[in-house]
Amino acid sequence: MIDDAALNCRYELHLAGALCRLLTNSPGVGETLRAWQATDTYSLSPAFDMRVRVNHGASASVGRPHFRGMRHLVIASFGEANIFVFDLLRRNVSAVISETVVSDSKFWDRILLPIVVGVLGPAVGVVPVHSACLQIDGAGILIAGASGAGKSTLSVALAQQGFHFVSDDWTYLTVARGELVAHGMSSPAKLLPDAVNYFPGLTQFPLCLALNHELAYELPAEKLGAEVKLSCEPRWFFFLERTATEERCQLLPVSADEAQLYVERSVERLPTELELMIQARTAIISQLSRLSCWKLSYGGPPSVAVRGLQHFFTGLRQGVPA
């Protein structure tokens, strides 16, 4: 039985706009998560607790992730000795991990913390959206699209042309003081091997096996020449679509209803026990769909879409109606 009295190391973490109160019996966990510790908790979404007991007798390293869920519970195992239980109704996470995992920063930063926000998000006012996020002229743009549509390649291409990089795959939305805020999780940019055709500098980095077992380049966006921001207030929402090889970029307006339907269909289905969370999530998605929404279709290299978007934003700066 994990007793709070035994979890005598306490930290507050800032995870994509949500405040996480971490209770653990190991100061090593706090040390590994130092970069996530909150400095300003004023603007954060409602808090949740994460209790992590380190089993000092166990040495199993992180194993292959396995997830299951039923009603208000989601359970994730990472090998035999590492288990995390997410309770959406009570807004908490409890875990037992082996000593080996304590200092595995790659596990915490790239795997566990994004999963915590993704799974517990509906309970704490955070909506994970499968989209990239960048910022230009102080305002955020979201780029949604199916896996393989080229979100990451376009994000890196835009970042190399002066757009600030927030995320290239998953973006976490919250509402703070009535305004929509988009957060990244400092995850590395993931580029498939053929991206080397557009970014020749990638050849100096090794390919590695990504979480989904794809072979990819996974690099901090800074190494690709990007300036990284942790969050921004989005104003535009683009739906990315690759077309045939003809080099052409087209932007067509998308209605709020279409945008809302797209996002509603793309988020995880939740059980009826979580009806209040479903309603809160729908409200955030509704706010998202009221952004300026566009379908972005392009063919050819990502530079074609970059030029199209630069033209779009230059026009806005000059007061030309989009």
Next chain:
Amino acid sequence: MTAMETNVPDLLQRFATAPHRAQVVIGTIEIAVQSNDPDVIAAIQRACVSGGSERYSTFLAMKVIRDRSAPHDGSNLTVLSVGPLTTLLVGTGSVLTLDCERCEILGFLAPPVSADRFVNELLPLLLDRWQRSESPPLASE
């Protein structure tokens, strides 16, 4: 509009159906069990130790899914008990959670965990925890 088409599969198997049902009594606990595996239902009915005439003091709802796509590796038992939740992890693919406040047991059984092992080894651990949560502590404790 292909860019706007999407759907999300039920990767967590949250909505797995459990068409087999039974109402059993073990000790003084009445259990309504649902499963997609008739062997689980049969095994728990065999374990039913009450003739039905005893008074049962508590009720539990249980939903257990036979998870044929779960990983097969390992057989170690890991127990995590925090607040009202007690979770058992067997190997890496079988998980069972007792929620004492909501009076329910939810879980998934990987293929290596037989229905008999579930009923004879894992379920008693959870029922013991459940009964201890129901009992007021003794004055000396």
